Amino acid sequence: MIEQQNKLVTESIVSSNPLLQLIERMKPLHVLLNQNSYVKDTTRRLKRIIDDASSQTMILVMGKERVGKTTFINGLLGREVLSASSEHPTAANTFIRYGEEECVKAIFLDGMVATFDLGKVELLTISDAFCAQIIREHLDYIEVFIKHDLLKNVTIVDSVALEVAADHSAYFSELLVDRMDDIFWVIRSGSIATEAELALLDKYNERGMKPHFIINAIDDTENVAAFMQSESERYGGKIASMTAVSATQALEAAKTNNAQLFIDSKYGELHKLLEELTNNHTKKTQHVFERFVDWLELFRKEIEQIPQREPYLSAFESIEKYTGNKGFEYTRQQRDMALLTAYEQEYEHVCHVFKPVETLYQLLQTLANKLYLRDDKVEEFESVALQYHQAVREYRKLHVEYMQTYGLLDQQYRKLFGKGIERGDLVQINQNSITKAQKERLDQMQQKCGEQYRIIKYYEAHVVENLYSIQNHITELAQKRLQTIIHQVAELNSQRKREVKIANSYVNKLSEFSCIIEAQHFVRDAIKPYLLSGAIELTENQQVTIENTIDGMIAVQLSQKEIELPSEESDQDSLLHQEFETKYMLSPLSLTEVDVLSDLPDLPAPFMM
Structure with missing residues (x-):
């Protein structure tokens, strides 16, 4: 009885929330597409849309080098969670999320995940050690899980610095920006935004995005108000808001429990802004909807290409990548050995951690x-x-x-x-x-x-x-x-075993494009009626775009072909063998x-x- 009541309550909440309704329709579509590796990248993008829609508000912290982005985030958290260095800027996009168990997860480009102690943030983000450089070559992004009440309502993303090209234009990952609900653009007090930054700001404005400008390091400069006034005149209506803060003062206030110093840091205004952003559910719903419509257009183009190609060749090439491409396997082994080296170094350090301890002070x-x-x-x-x-x-x-x-x-x-x-x-x-x-x-x-x-x-x-x-x-x-540490290495080996299993399963997936046809039917029967039902307010242009996109997708006729497969060869990947359990004694x-x-x-x- 209680279970049935809970189910009814859940259904009631979903039916009254357009965002939840959209999520519930995207999930089965993802399940269908996840059966086919040919649309792996598109499926991963859909999964990210679902995950982002289901998660807290996501705030991207961006800006050029040495403006204090990382220190700014540490100020929000009240502790130095992320490693900040003027010599080595952040080299990996970092998602800071809430977690009861504090740790770091490295998500690699091939989907593998490695879990580390929180102390490994520096290795993954700013360290110039050889093993760190190899790891980052294969790294997609990292997730830092912190037990902090602020993160129960918001996910903060510490990004790599803006890239400036030879023509002085600024570049930043559009895929990352598209995932964000809002942007905190950090500039340093007294250092005006460059023309390259303003050009990128214009580009975002054309897409309907207005970042919130954060003026950092107000304790290091004079006439902050005058600087903000002059910058406001340059930006005009291109930004959503401008807030001046001192990240170093906020950090020091947290360390010393100094209420006045926290007031001086202006982080109280920042917390109010975050609260406003996290409560703007309408904006998040519209953002997710726009991302999903863009995704539908991408998926339509991908479906239209399938009949002109030999889809089974793509799957076959994926198998070859694991079984025949020694270069790929070599780089993968390099990455895994770099991870193993990092684990061994930590294991050795823990074994010897008490050697220099001879006094109570030590x-x-x-x-x-x-x-x-x-x-x-x-x-x-x-x-x-x-x-x-x-x-x-x-x-x-x-x-x-x-x-x-x-x-x-x-x-x-x-x-x-x-x-x-x-x-x-x-x-x-x-x-x-x-x-x-x-x-x-x-x-x-x-x-x-x-x-x-x-x-x-x-x-x-x-x-x-x-x-x-x-x-x-x-x-x-x-x-x-x-x-x-031993468990983490075992987990790494388990993931390698799963990779072997996935590689072998590609053989059976060469002719498995029926899931694409099922996805077409699902979009026609479940997605299209909902999007045009009025549950989400649409303009006339948006309605036309949705109809044209979905109709074009459905019009593509896919047929199943008999595919003659090469004989499957045994693929036994060598596992990572750790000997440091016997090599080092505590x-x-x-x-x-x-x-x-x-x-x-x-x-x-x-x-x-």
């Missing part, structure tokens, strides 16, 4: 830099240990001040009485106003030293009591990370009480007899 430094060694239990111990170190530093400072003051009193006493305090009479000290005041100050300082000494012993007892259990726990976390964390305790100067005795 342990705290390691914990601060290695996310996989952290959890609630570790952070509780870390908090006490940090307070212990802070207490030790305060005590040493107080002790130095005490000894300096004691030395001054001793010098004064020698001048007055010709002998040191240790051989003197405290009565004489108390009878002299100068030495009496110094003696009273020493008594106060001795009491502070005593109080601080007791604080140290309190934290010291907690550290010693939990030392062995916590270091065993930390070692277990390292072992868990090693097992994760060095356990093995601190003793002596290693974690700090040397302290003796507590000064009370200055009295």
Whole structure:
């Protein structure tokens, strides 16, 4: 009964939402087309439209090099999730999405996916290491999953920089722009947009797109208002809005929990803008609709080409790509070996992570830099240990001040009485106003030293009591990370096995174009009536375009042919064999009480007899 009620509620929501209705019609079309590799690229584009339509609002952050796009996004997240470098700009389009488990996924051009720890963002985006360069040659884009409330409503895309051609025209991936619901175009305060940028802006305006301009680094320049005014006059009505912010101030505000600094960063206005954009459901529906209509035109052209070609040859060439093209296999192996190298380097690093740790301070430094060694239990111990170190530093400072003051009193006493305090009479000290005041100050300082000494012993007892259990726990976390790496390599091998299976299935798909015919019928019977039903408001030109596109698609007559296939050969891809499980052994964390305790100067005795 409950299941039936839930189904009715779901159907009610879908029926009242034009976007959901459109998505529900695109999904079966994708299922049909996914059976034929000949239309693989077109099918992938449809899948992206479905995924983008089903996901949160997607905001593209674009602009030229060194304007602070990555830092701007880090400011939104309140932490340095993405790697920012003035020397090495972002080299991979990065989708930042919400995820309960924080990680990085690399999506390659051939559809393979590799999962990494969050610390590998730098390797995939800005690193100039050899293995990183090889990986990026085969990379389509990456996805960074972060547990942040902002990402529950929006997906943010950090893009590669604008490319400027020899004729000073700017270029940016149209496929990526088409996927976006809105654009944040970042320029640096005080640095005007180039003519190439303005030309690209004109091009977007012709397509009905108006980006939101973000003026970054307002804390580095003066007369921000004047700069914004002059830039507004240049753009006219070409942009949707202009917001001035300071990404560095927003980051610092998050680190220090400084409310005023956050206000100064102007990120509050940015959050309001994001809220407005994510609530504009009508705009998203229209955007998805326009993308789908463009896709239908692309699909029509592709169907019209099928009868003039020998479709089975395309599938056969795909098989040859796996079985006969050694160059393709070589580059694929290079990519996989580069991934394996990255995994092995991380495995070796985890095995040796405790080798340099010989003191409590070195342990705290390691914990601060290695996310996989952290959890609630570790952070509780870390908090006490940090307070212990802070207490030790305060005590040493107080002790130095005490000894300096004691030395001054001793010098004064020698001048007055010709002998040191240790051989003197405290009565004489108390009878002299100068030495009496110094003696009273020493008594106060001795009491502070005593109080601080007791604080140290309190934290010291907690550290010693939990030392062995916590270091065993930390070692277990390292072992868990090693097992994760082994699992990731196993996952890579599983994907290679799936690739072999897909390659072999192409033989059976050479004559499987019936799914294209079914797709034609589905577009005619389910898609066309809905698009022209009035559920989505259309102009007269849009209606004509839809009818002409779909009628042209349906008019193409496809017939099945008997295809004589070559004999299938065995294709056993070599799997990635990792030997680093036996090559590297985890060095356990093995601190003793002596290693974690700090040397302290003796507590000064009370200055009295």
